[in-house]
Amino acid sequence: MPRLSYRRALTRALADEMTRDESVVVLGEDIRVAAANVTTGLLKKFGPERVRDTPLSEQAFTSFATGAALAGARPVVEFQIPSLLFLVFEQIVNHAHKFPLMTGGQCAVPVTYLVPGSGSRTGWAGQHSDHPYALFAHVGVTTVVPATPADAYGLLVSAIRCDDPVVVFAPAGALDLREDVAEPAPVPLGRGVVRRSGDDVTVVAVGHLVHDALAVAEELSGQASVEVFDPRTLYPFDFDGLVDSVRRTGRLVVVDDGNRSCGIAGEIIATVVERVRLAAPPRRVTRPDGAVLPFAPALDRAVQPGRDQLTAAIQLTLKDG
């Protein structure tokens, strides 16, 4: 079976969609030379009209994409740094997201915002290491965090085909993954997947943390049977899929590389406990409140959710009920 790397999965999704649909265009900084190693080969194949290298004007090119979408394009906007999403939160929320409702359904804004390398990149410190997916879930913009190369391909394809804005977070912690993929295929938005079946506790893990959760589940396999649920899309969230899992296991732990207050873990737990009577209090492992990732590697790691914390949370949940 062919090996597919996470980055080449993104490249292939872009190339396939650009080939399939003339309305797909890509915008971003230094994309002509594929500085982020995602848009590789696209300029040569599709030309500078559809692969537009932009000046450092995130606000303008984000809204330029909105306007192009209003006129029929399906733009993909690549951001070099996850923290740049804070600059364009206005453009995405106030305009791209609000236009369909505010105009009474006169338009659609099918823009994809692609962040290759979200979360900590180790050594890039405070202004390059954010993971603000919960902000977009909060405002109701479709948000995906693919954990695997196959999902990176499939979710990016679905994001581009979606008639609404979609933010695609490709975690730095997953970018170097490779896997055997027979034939990459679209993955539906809003559908989670059970990555490992278990009976005693459901662990929801977001993005690259899926792999940590699987490792922890394996380590604990002598003591407990851990189910790992990968939501893949954070908004709209596959609560039905998760509730099915938690109804079987009766316990819930969430591991999420976002900040704790108003984070996605809190929302996941709240919704599940509205629908399911758990056998033990749910737990979450997250970044701290107000996290700013410090530079020194040991500090950077200390602020991110880790396997030890997840192991402890699972064990507490098992002990509690």
Add this chain to the structure above:
Amino acid sequence: MTGPDPVWLYRTVRLIRRFEERAIELVDAGEIVGGIHPYLGQEGIAAGVCAALAADDLVTGTHRGHGHVLAKGADPARMLAELCGRVTGLNRGRGGSMHAADFGVGVLGANAIVGAAGAILTGAVWERRRRGADVVGATFFGDGAVNEGMLLEAFNLAALWQVPVLFVCENNGYATTMPVAGAVAGTVAGRAAAFGMPSTAVDGQDPERVREASAAAVARMRAGGGPELIEAHTYRFDAHHTFEHRVRLDYRPPEEVAEGRSRDPVDIQGARLDPAVRAEVDASVEAVLDAAVDFALAGPHPDPATALDHLYASGLTARTGGG
């Protein structure tokens, strides 16, 4: 609308004038909630610019946006219904005064975030042209917007990529209560020059002068030129927003207001018409607006159960907020 048609220009400024006056009555009557930002006094700019545009050219407006939407050709009755929040409105009652849009006539919306629309319009014009349509666009903004970074970024992008967008600055001397002198370092024209963008200053009170300057810029753009800027000097005759009718704010000296109001675009253009023609236009505008008010007030209010309709174009349904 193309060609120097003094009657069309007059009809348009008169329509906007009376539309705004009727809208203020409806604000006072409680039929329009949230109030409006009246375009009174600035009508010549929307009319003059839109007179230079073709039907499929694109426009974005501002929070003070009724004039732009009407001049580009939206139906005044559906516009008024929108202001009244009815399902018969342009936006089915979902947008209101500050978001009125009519994609069918090329109005990609009034936009209530100051300085935000320029980049959106630039992208829309670019995409239409990529698809082979020979369109240009005009994006309106106030003097307040020239201090917004996102608008200056849009200047750069449009100029860099030679997207034919007419950036129309409606300089009415104030951003809410802040005078231009207290807010703008340098000049509006200087901002255009910094990006290599030609600019023209024009008397915004004279619809004919605005039309001429716009037509010249549009002709250059259609011939392959890049974006241009027009700075139309104007004066807002009324409040920043109708809330000022209740809360008087002290920032414009009465002499200045009197002086500003003495140059009225409706009279300036009206004087160019045969009085009989002018009276005929006035009567027909009145008839249109009478019908518009009736249409607006007869429209059904939206069903609260539909409050989330159109939130997602993809068909996604949002969870409701209830128990």
